[in-house]
Amino acid sequence: MNRWKALAVLGTAQFLMVLDASVMNVSISQLVEDFDTEVTAIQAVITLYTLVMAAFMLTGGKIGDMFGRRRVFIVGLAVYAVGSGLTAVAPTVWVLALGWSVIEGLGAALVLPALAALVAGSYSGRDRAVAYGVVGGLAGAGIAVGPLLGGWVTTYLTWRLVFAGEVVLVVLILVFIRWIPRQPPPTHRISLDTAGVVLSAAGLALVVLAVLQSGTWGWVQPRNPPFTVLGFAPTLFVVALGGTLLYLFCLHERRTEARGREPLVSLDHFGNRVLRSGLATLFNQNTVLLGLFFVIPLYLQVVQGLNAFETGLRLLPVSVTMLVASMCGTLMLRIASPRTIVRGGLLVLLAATLWLIGAIGPDLHGASFAGSMALLGLGMGMLASQLGNTVQSSVQEEDRSEAGGLQYTAQNLGSSLGTALIGAILIGSLAGAVTTRINDDPRISDAVAGQSAVRIEAGLSFVPADDVATALAGRPEIPPQEAAALVESYQSAQITGLKAAVLACSGITAVSFLFTGGIPAGRPERVVRVRRPGTGPPDR
Structure with a gap:
């Protein structure tokens, strides 16, 4: 068991890196109230966090090469803890942005590339596949458990405790940092571009x-x-x-x-077909995952009226099955190659999204929804069990920090674009469906339909139908029967928009098959590591 001590530390750090982002997503309403601000301000804070990580992930990987990955991992955790502490006591939204978005984002940009390289440097062969499966599973668990934990703490205590707890967790990681073996120093002097x-x-x-x-x-x-x-x-x-x-x-x-x-990064890496396939599939996986984690809470909270804690409970099957599937990566490798497992995971993910489309409706069908969530976690876990190992095993030891930077850049870009693109599809489909239903409803006059069209053109938000009813009640020029018809049209359009957004995730999943050709078709022991041109024969 001693050989897994390093994984315990690294896996805990990975869980920590993804936890608070999912916590923030279910705490937006409380943050708006606590800081006496608007939703757009909190959304800007969340956006800035993603921007900082995506923009500086490559730089974080190179700094790990310059000063040592273990050392940079420690420094990054310390920076992250400072940001978490500042976030926990933030008196204003600007201090929140500084602590969470900027300082924590920079800390994560140092930690994550080093973490990927340290996992690869601490394990080899099937042990490395197991390690990356566990790390991927814990990342997924953090994404899924975040709403549950954040919802409970925000509802019954305060969201600030989550960030205070992160400081304690960082301290515990640093106490056991000796479990991570020291890495060999760079063989040549490295400068920052x-x-x-x-x-x-x-x-x-x-x-x-x-x-x-x-x-x-x-x-x-x-x-x-x-x-x-x-x-x-x-x-x-x-x-x-x-x-x-x-x-x-x-x-x-x-x-x-x-x-x-x-x-900063050698572009020769992109001549590595295995690395390209791994990065592209990671990008697509996170685009789908974060797109769904944007859509599903909206369905549960806005349409079904569940609170943050109840939403987290509904997402729990994703966490359980994703963690189990991720940790079974090595067992799956006994009967199938990484490519087969990844393609199988994409098939399961595609089935889950199609099932979810059927499960989304005006009424929440608990068993069907839970089944689609469990299948979603299974597919994501199968992907997570292989992709990190695929990326890191495709390069040499000295290139692993760069590969880690590319890996997490692809993941963060996928996360950002997934939320944005799926969100845009949701709002666009909502607006189109509302317009169609209003124009086709004989109960709504041309005058009211014209007013609605002007409002929709100016921008439509995904809000509870009760809020729409309340807003229309304050408009005496709209007769009550027409107001009721408008609310019905909006409710029906919400379901249409949600289904269209999930269907887009299905499409991205299907397209992902085109990028899996370079993923190894052999077992880990037979995977060939591709060296840069001119550096000698490949290792086997």
Whole structure:
């Protein structure tokens, strides 16, 4: 059992890194009340956290190479604890943003790439597959348990205790840090590519920011943006600017490496088919997972009226089956290859999303919903049991921090884009369905339908039907019978929007099969590690 001590520490850190994000998602209403602010302000805080992690994950991986992964892991945890402590006592929303979004985000950007490399450096062969399965399962458990824990603490105590508890958990991890074996020092001097840091951080930040704000700004026609470009919404222009900066980053990295200097990330890695497949599948997995974890709480809380704790209970089957499936990764490898397991996981995930579409309705069918959640966790767990090991096993020892940075960059980009894209699809489908139902309902006059169209065009929110009824009750120009018909149309459109959003997740899952061709078709002992060109024959 001694060999698993390091995994206990690293797995706990992984659980910690994903816990508070899911806690924040179910605590938004309480945060709005505590800080006397608006929902948009809290959403901006959550967005900034994702932006900081996505923008600096590659930099965190390179710093781990420069100063040692174990040391950077420790420093990152300390930074994360400072941010958690500041968040726990934050008197204003700006201090909350500083503590959670900025300081914790930077700490996570140091911890996660180092964590991925430390797992790979501490284990090999089937033990490494087990380790990554456990780490992936604990990440999923953190995402799923977060709403349950956060909902209970927020409902009965205070959300601040979660962040105070994180400080205690970091201290415990640091107490047992000696269980993680020391890593060999770098074999050559490594410098930080500052220009690469600026270009990659700015490019990733702009792309993520634009997609996250697309629901507010609009994609082409402006909805409620801070500015317009030639009369159009700024979203695509900001995406294009971010893409241009990322293209300049690639040119800079090629030039830096050609001059014999140390790049932020070697673009030769993307010539590694195994690594490409692993990263693409990770990206798609997190796009679907976080998209669903945006849609499902809306269904449970807004449509069904459950509180934060009850919502967490409904999500518990995901956590249980995902953790079990992740930890059974090595057992599955006895009968199937990583590629087969990943494709099987995608099939299970596709079945789960299709089942969920059928389970979503005006009334909550508990057994059917729980079954779809359990199947969802099973599919996600099968993916998690293989993908981390696939990414790390595809590179050499000295490249594992870079691979870890790429791994968590792909995951965070998938998480950000999943929430934004699925959210935009949800709102777009809601608006389209409401418009269609209002126009087709003979109980609603043309005048009221015209007023509704103007309101929908200005921007529609996913809110409880009771809030819509209350708002219409304050409009004396709308007769009560027409107001009731509008509420019915909105309720029906909510279900349509939710089903369309989940169907989009099904589509992404189906497309993911196209990216699995490079995942190893052999057992871990027979997986070939691909070296950079010119560095000698591959290890077997």
